Amino acid sequence: MIMYHFWSIPRITRRAGKVWHRNLVVFFRTWKVNFFPPLIEAFLYLFAIGMGIGTYVKEIDGIPYVNFIAPAILAISVMNSAFFECTYGSYVRMYYQKSFDAMIATPLSIEDVIAGEILWGATRSVLYVIIMLPVLAAFGVISFPTSLLAIPLAFLGGLMFAGIAMCFTAITPSIDTLNYPSFLLITPMALFSGTFFPLTLLPILFQYIALALLPLTHLVAMMRMLTLPALTGMVMLHLAWIILVTAIFCIVAINLMRRRLIV
Amino acid sequence: MGGESIPDIIEAQDLEKKFGDIIAVDTISFTVKKGEAFGFLGPNGAGKTSTMKIIACVSPRTSGTLRVFGMDPDTYPAEIKLRLGVVPQETNLDPDFTCFDNLFTYSRYFDIPPDIAHRRAEELLEFVQLQEKKDVTIEKLSGGMKRRLVLARALVNNPDLLILDEPTIGLDPQARHLIWERLKMLQAQGNTIVLTTHYLEEAARLCDRLVIMDNGKILVEGSPADLVKQYVGKEIVEVEKTEEVLLCLSEKNIPFEVIGDTVQIATGSSREVVRTLFDHCSPKKVLTRPATLEDVFLKLTGRKLKE
Numbered sequence: 349m350i351m352y353h354f355w356s357i358p359r360i361t362r363r364a365g366k367v368w369h370r371n372l373v374v375f376f377r378t379w380k381v382n383f384f385p386p387l388i389e390a391f392l393y394l395f396a397i398g399m400g401i402g403t404y405v406k407e408i409d410g411i412p413y414v415n416f417i418a419p420a421i422l423a424i425s426v427m428n429s430a431f432f433e434c435t436y437g438s439y440v441r442m443y444y445q446k447s448f449d450a451m452i453a454t455p456l457s458i459e460d461v462i463a464g465e466i467l468w469g470a471t472r473s474v475l476y477v478i479i480m481l482p483v484l485a486a487f488g489v490i491s492f493p494t495s496l497l498a499i500p501l502a503f504l505g506g507l508m509f510a511g512i513a514m515c516f517t518a519i520t521p522s523i524d525t526l527n528y529p530s531f532l533l534i535t536p537m538a539l540f541s542g543t544f545f546p547l548t549l550l551p552i553l554f555q556y557i558a559l560a561l562l563p564l565t566h567l568v569a570m571m572r573m574l575t576l577p578a579l580t581g582m583v584m585l586h587l588a589w590i591i592l593v594t595a596i597f598c599i600v601a602i603n604l605m606r607r608r609l610i611v
Numbered sequence: 612m613g614g615e616s617i618p619d620i621i622e623a624q625d626l627e628k629k630f631g632d633i634i635a636v637d638t639i640s641f642t643v644k645k646g647e648a649f650g651f652l653g654p655n656g657a658g659k660t661s662t663m664k665i666i667a668c669v670s671p672r673t674s675g676t677l678r679v680f681g682m683d684p685d686t687y688p689a690e691i692k693l694r695l696g697v698v699p700q701e702t703n704l705d706p707d708f709t710c711f712d713n714l715f716t717y718s719r720y721f722d723i724p725p726d727i728a729h730r731r732a733e734e735l736l737e738f739v740q741l742q743e744k745k746d747v748t749i750e751k752l753s754g755g756m757k758r759r760l761v762l763a764r765a766l767v768n769n770p771d772l773l774i775l776d777e778p779t780i781g782l783d784p785q786a787r788h789l790i791w792e793r794l795k796m797l798q799a800q801g802n803t804i805v806l807t808t809h810y811l812e813e814a815a816r817l818c819d820r821l822v823i824m825d826n827g828k829i830l831v832e833g834s835p836a837d838l839v840k841q842y843v844g845k846e847i848v849e850v851e852k853t854e855e856v857l858l859c860l861s862e863k864n865i866p867f868e869v870i871g872d873t874v875q876i877a878t879g880s881s882r883e884v885v886r887t888l889f890d891h892c893s894p895k896k897v898l899t900r901p902a903t904l905e906d907v908f909l910k911l912t913g914r915k916l917k918e
Contacts, residue, residue: 361689366719373716374707446703452669453697454720454768455689611630611670 358459358602367451367464368471375472386425386476390483393421397544398489408546411576418489419571420543422477422498423505427564429476430469430506431534434513435526438465442517448609462605466510466598473506474499484575494577501574505567508590511597512563518604541565542572566590617644619678620772620803621666626675628661628827635661637827638675643772643805648798650814650821651807652904654912658827659807660700663776666805667697680771693721696770700777700807702757704749710736710760711745714767721768728767735763739793755786762790766797773797775806779813791816811905825912835904842910843902846881850874850888851895859892877902 375382398414405413441447451461477498484490516529540550541564547555558565566586573579621643628636636658643649651659664670666679668688677684679691705713711732718728736742739759744752752760758779765773778794779787794817798804808814814821815835822832831838850856852872860867860874865884867876878884881899888894 363689363720369719370705370716377707445706446701447705449669449699449701450703450705450717451720453667453692453695453699454717455692455722456720457688 354600354603356603357599358463358606359457360459360463360602361457363456364460364463364467366456367461368467371465371468372471375475382475383479386429386479387483389425390421390480393417394484394487394489398487401544412489414487414489415576416572417544418484418487419498419575420568421484422480422502422575423541423564423568423571424538424543425476425480426473426502426505426567427509427534427537429472430509431513432530433472434465434469434510435517435520435529436523438469438514439517439520439523439526441465442609443523452609458606458609459602462514462602463598466507466514466601469510469513470503470506473502473509477502490575491577494579495575497574498571501567501570504590504594507598508563508567508594511594511601514601515597515604518601518608537562537564542568563590563593617646619643620645620647620680621805622676622678623666624676626662626665626677627673628658628665628670629673634827636665636672639822639824639827639829641822641829641832643803645803646798646801648794648804648806648817648819650818651805651824652809652811652814652821652908653807653824654809656826657824657912659824660776662824663774663805663807667695667774668692693768694771696765696768696773698761698765698773698775698778700780702754702761704757704760704764706749709746709748710741710752713749713760714764717764718767723768731767731769735766738766739763740789755782755789758782758786759790759793762793771803773802773804775804777807777809779808779810787813811903811908815904823908823911830911831907838907839902839904843906844877845879845902846877847900847902847906848876848878848881848884848888849896849898849900850876850892851897853895856888856892856894859888863887863891875906877906 394414397417402413407413408416448458448461452458481490481495481498485492485495516526520526540554541547541558541562543564547558547565550558566589570583570586570590573583619642621641623642624640625638626636626640627634627638639658639662651662653659661670665672665677665684668679668684668691671685680694682691684691705716708716714732714735715728718731723731733742736745739762741756741759741763744756749757749760762778765775775794779790782790791813794804798817804817806817818835820832820834821838822829823838824830831842833841850873852869852874856874857869860876865876865887867874869875876884885897885899888897
């Protein structure tokens, strides 16, 4: 018997693209349902927090408040779309629809299937950012052309959250227990990662924790550097952190899924 | 085995599958030849599905050797799976798609070019008589229709080996007969078929050769007719159980088996047995019927309920 370790590099073939393609086809088939949420989400955040709180806050560190939160809206959307796709979405396909079982009866391997799902989660993040960018641009709260780099960044950030999500999907005993990471990880992250107020307002210990452990912190920071724009050398540090964490979680996710599904 | 003999599609030697301490498949050996319909029979938990999953390259074996098309599933899963058609026990059609798109999407997993996949999907819908349901989503299909679509899906790649795990489970007689008829057609075209079932009639109809499994082991192997002849005999005489009959049969040294309130006598010549019964035992109800695979099955695997 072959032993699979959590850290072994999975063998993924180009067939992963077929799983990605399947999900893409389904997404565009129901495009009206899928394109609406990010559009509405952008408006809601801009009005409620931007215009609402923004009336009192005016500016942060010399930046208009709406411009300060615009990149956070993008980053949170990247996080949510990839995370929820690869938790609830993937779990439904795996457990209720038995789609993974059907797929691995073909030349696709389980590694291809999970890689395809993760790639799709990241693609969903990209699509959401593409939909939100024109809205934010219309309100004049982001700058071009640097903000266009939010698109490739959405893919990288999407991969990271898809990989993290897939780890939870691989170990969750039921669909209900997926609520734990959603409320204990995703919601706090959306609030405390330098999204709607600067990280520096937090006690110093929490700042370190946020920087060390909260993936969204790095994604928000990079997004902000692109949309303001205010690029500094720090961008490389954030990028390196994201790439490292993405690689770790994607590899572990595939190995965990293999352990769960191949018995 | 002569050099010119029909090639082996599956060769399994001492195949074993363990889940922790539980032995699901206990060192079984068998071969399936090209063009053959080979059956795995057995009660629930006999190890049939585990064996199917190992052959289908979705579950690694614990030990033993296995060759499918001459290749090892551990090393060449994709190459083997490219030539397999699988009907799983659990219907796992894609509910996000219509009937046609289920076949079309599945074709893509086999690298079948779109134009060929399109034509093939149309043909297969016709083959399983679902052409009118082409654009219907999966949830609107009946159980029988879903099962037929799963069969069609297993054929998108023109497989060299068809693996069917309980192909007609839970179907009404009409749907079951349609699937049998289609499988017969595929068999006539020279396809190799491996199937599991616990419908004995299904096995007797479809299989050229079969094995009966219990507790992970193969108990017997042979053609349905030979197994019946060898293990039960030609016919079964059933008599209502009375003290008189039991006593009388024992006296005449006729072997019998008591099942509930009937006495079964397996025999090569029912006329003689019936005559003896009427002459000496004053039986109440007597019924003579040909022996079936079911009799072999129950004889070998026991009558106790399997969980």
